[in-house]
Amino acid sequence: MTKPSALPENNMRCQSLRLIQIRSFQDKTIEPSENLTLITGPNGSGKTNLMEALYYASAGKSFRTSNDGELIRLGEKEGTILLTFTVHHVDQEIKIRLSRENGKKIFINDTPIKRKELVGLFRTVLFTPDELQLIKGAPQLRRRFLDMEISQVSPRYYEEILRYTRAVQQRNAALKNAQFSGKKPDLDLWDMQIAKGACYIVRKRLETISKMNETVPEMEKILTGNKEKLEIRYLQQGSETPRFDMEWYLEQLSSRREEDARFCHTSIGPHRDDCLFLMNDLDISAYGSQGQQRTAILSMKMAEMEFVRRETGEYPVLLLDDIGSELDGARKKALLDFLMKNQVQTIVTGTEILSDGGKIIDLGNNE
Known part of the structure; x- marks a missing residue:
């Protein structure tokens, strides 16, 4: 796979994602690569939970459910999503606190904002197996x-x-x-x-x-x-x-x-x-x-x-959930080559390694 030479003049980057009492995670932090990150692990290890949280920080809602309470870890009253990202070379932090009793509160750099002010701050494009419904x-x-x-x-x-x-x-x-x-x-x-x-x-x-x-x-x-x-x-x-x-x-x-x-x-x-x-x-x-x-x-x-x-x-961050089940080897390679060439930060999930390039986060290791 072609390796990028240097970071582009302007491209959005997720620096880190921390989940506290969210879905299957008690306290989990990941730091994606500046280019390609492969999140792997057995079924049920939380790969899609991470993608859901990244998308939530972008859109202020889940792509899996309309009930925010479902994101909070079972048995807990509250959960928090913390995302640090870079836009136009400036570091920013999005914090979203979810509460079963009080709903959600959103902050940008510790300043409270409404959901309508969140959309467009951390831009993402999401692809999941369910995207076929976009046509059908x-x-x-x-x-x-x-x-x-x-x-x-x-x-x-x-x-x-x-x-x-x-x-x-x-x-x-x-x-x-x-x-x-x-x-x-x-x-x-x-x-x-x-x-x-x-x-x-x-x-x-x-x-x-x-x-x-x-x-x-x-x-x-x-x-x-x-x-x-x-x-x-x-x-x-x-x-x-x-x-x-x-x-x-x-x-x-x-x-x-x-x-x-x-x-x-x-x-x-x-x-x-x-x-x-x-x-x-x-x-x-x-x-x-x-x-x-x-x-x-x-x-x-x-x-x-x-x-x-x-x-x-700027390119947005591309989120590809379980792409391994959707594309054959040749199409996956063509896609990843294009993304690496254009230095698009891409976060991919799958049960197996899809490429020999990029950073690998293995949830099966219970990091």
Whole structure:
């Protein structure tokens, strides 16, 4: 494997991760390599627990559960995640305290912050065996993929998503209350807020997809050596051609009020949109093999990584959980060679050593 010569001008780095009463760990510290780290050990040794904690420090939530309490070690009331990292050559520390009674508290350099302020500080891209659901699963998974990607590079986008979601919830609540009261709901205020937020959100999603489509084919070629054409296409509810103007949204919301009132929901907006992954202009969920789907997802993740670098000037940290079960030897080598060449800090888990390069952390040794 090609070894990097020197650290890049700017690349994000995780310096250390300490878990106190988190999942299977009573008190565990790891210090990843500046480039490739292989976390190995038998099943049940806690490999995915470490990846979950790294992602939690990035996103403020788990990729395995929506219940924060599940991260706290059994029998304990509290748990702590401590992450030190470097961004633009400046050392930072994220501390997250989880409590069964008091929820979570987040700190950056000992200063308390809200979750919305956490997103984008320590940027990561995650690949797990479950990522196949990005192609085959529900639309909300693909929306979440886009929203998390954009939020890591745009604090305003994350704020707009929160504001838009609240407006939709308030509109739905007004429709529900109207059913009980028998009075006609006043929806004009919520429609204006939804239309305004939708315009911004859809425009940013389209811009992001356009930028990813510039690099997805290149990533696919690196992994497979072939010239298959991969593309992401945005699917907007109510229009074959994506629209992001206020007048269109207001018209759609108005025309659907009767239907929305019956079901107490909002049937138009970015919360109803979807994405389609195409290979050679065919829907890969229907026409791609499982191997092609896995490679396509990994190509998308690599394109996401390139998108973050272009937007921020730094590669994010790449988290590859159990990649050994997803790719054959040739594709794993092609991926790791690319990552080492570009000096992307990469943390990989598996039950066996995947490469002769990088640092090995063996959880089977009970370090």
